[in-house]
Amino acid sequence: MKYQVSINKALENFIEIEAEINSNEAEIVLQLPAWRPGRYELANFAKNIRCFKATAQNGTELKVRKQTKDSWKIFNIDNNKNITIYYEYYANQLDAGACFLNNEQLYVNPVHCFMYQVGKINEPFEVKLNIPSEYKIACQLTHIDNILKAENFDQLADSPFIASANLLHHEFMVENTNIHFWFQGKHELDLKQLELDTTAYTKAQKAIFKELPCADYHFLYQILPTPFRHGVEHADSTVIAMGMNNDMLRDDFYNDLLAISSHELFHLWNIKRIRPESMWPYDFTKENYSHLGYVYEGITTYYGDLMLLRSGVWNWEQYTDSWNGDFARHISNEGNKNYSVAESSFDTWLDGYVPGVPARKTSIYIEGMLAAMLADLIIIKNSKGQYSLDNVMHDLYHLFYKQKKGYTENDYKFLLEKYSKESFEHYFEAVIWGKNNLIAELQNILPYFDCSINNNKLTKNINSENNSLFNFLVNR
Ligand SMILES: [Zn+2]
Known part of the structure; x- marks a missing residue:
């Protein structure tokens, strides 16, 4: 499909979108995604679309009927070969995942506003941007003469762009x-x-995955x-x-910028490539359920900060400051007592990104991070420092993504057991599927690493000569 994007209605925040469809079928169905990877809840992007119409090459407007809240059927009874569709998308949400248009920038997350023809999701896509000549384009897709090229819809949907003179x-x-x-x-x-x-x-992240x-x-x-x-x-x-x-x-802002940047870079491997079987491939039309949020967000949250420590960008105080902040969020969430992290992952589709009902659920980010740390420490302890969660992540990448497949909970468990040489049955029962056992499990293992949680803070034991937690986290 070939798209064109125009910004004549920038002052109203409406992006004008036009596409050529070369298909002479009598009925053509176009699908807009119902959610975006990275945020596991339904998003109803279609509510931002107005003025949808389809026109044959001779200018005749074709009959269109919606099939679902986010799919449109075009009745092409004369089997026209070239059909043009046009619609306007309301782009007035300036965050990291949506779309925004004003007289300074055109910022698009394509998963919000581009459709694919059902049955042709794997065909190539082009997007031509009708923008002023002084605009530059930031995007992972290759682009020449303001035309972005994607191999298929997945790649287009995953390729946000900013076009702006500034x-x-x-x-x-x-x-x-x-x-x-x-x-x-x-x-x-x-x-x-x-x-x-x-x-x-x-470099620290690359060293894990090689x-x-x-x-x-x-x-x-x-x-x-x-x-x-x-x-x-x-x-x-x-x-x-x-x-x-x-x-x-300014230092706090900078450190926070580093923390979020390191987290997002780690996702390059963990979720963009290492992905649960149930999300391989993504189904853009409906919920893609997974219990594995403690892997794709929890482990990523754990490594986001850990990589700053290991690379020397952060020192121990900066690392523990961030850890203590996360731990404070964990203990203030009463939901830990009522719902496991695996169940909370499944339910992000209901209320994963808002506080929700009091004390109903836990956070795949924070509880997932602490669970990842516990798994790492169990492996290090059992293997006497020979192995760690690094080896598990390395293998998930090479044995699953590189073999073009997703992983399951059992695959992850198998790798944890392979490197710890111990059953993870109790870990999965108590920590991943159980409730409110995590802190006790951490308190049990931390003394082995000359540390403990005192007054809700991660601290080195006063009577220990060294800080083996720091050494094991940094020197691998
Ligand atoms: Zn994340």
Whole structure:
């Protein structure tokens, strides 16, 4: 399908979208995604669409009827070969996962506003941007003359772009990968320092998987004038929307930017490539249920900070500050007592991204992070430091993604047991599917690493000579 995007209605925040369909079938069904990967809940993007119409090559308007809330059937009874569709998409949500158009930028997450013809999801897609000549484009897709090219709908849906005259671009190499920073919005960041820190944590992440599987990786930073924090991962890029208030210390803002950036980069492997079997491939029309949120968000949250520590970007105090903040969020959530992290993952489709009913559920991010740490420590303890969760992640990447398949809970459990040489039956029963056992499990194992949780803070034991937790987390 060939799309064209125009910005004549920028002041009204409506993107004009037109597409050519070369198909002479009597009935053509177009599907808009019902959700976006990275946020496991239904999104109803179709509510932002107005003025949908389909026209034959002779200018005749064709009959259109919706089939579901987000699919349209075009009646092409004369079997016209070329049909044009037109609609307008309301783009007025400036965060890391949506769409925004004004007179300064065109920012699109294609999963919101582009459709595929049912039965032709694997065909190539092109998107031509009708934008002013001074606009630059930030996007993981290759583009020449303002035309973005995607191999199939999955790739298009996963490729956000910003087009703007004010985009700031900074590029550097980490081993064989070109890293791009794109900034939309004013900031006072030291780009040389950000480059050094990004290089350090990127190398630490690559060392786990032994390869960085893209030639180019793009950080699309939307810097907002008001307090904000949101990041979304993609195959070869991420969008990070950040804003600070006047009271925020510049160092805190910078460290938070590093934390979210390291988290999103880790997703390049963990979820964009290492993916649950039930999401392989994504089904854009309905819920893609998974109990494995403690792997794709929990382990990613754990490694996001850990990579900053291991690469020396953060010291022990900075790492434990962040850990203590997460732990405080964990203990203040009464939902831990009522619903397991696996069940909470399944239910993100109901209320995973809002507080929800009091004390109903736990967080796949925070409880998942603590569960990941526990699994890591069990493996390190049992193997006397020979193995760790790094080996499990390495194998998930090489034995599943590289073999073109998704993983299951049993696959993950098998790898944990392979490296710890111990049954993880109790871990899955008590921590992953059980309720409220996590803190006791952590308190049991931390003394082995000269640490404990005191007054809800991760601390080195005073009577220990060294800090073997730090050593095991950093030196592998
Ligand atoms: Zn994440």
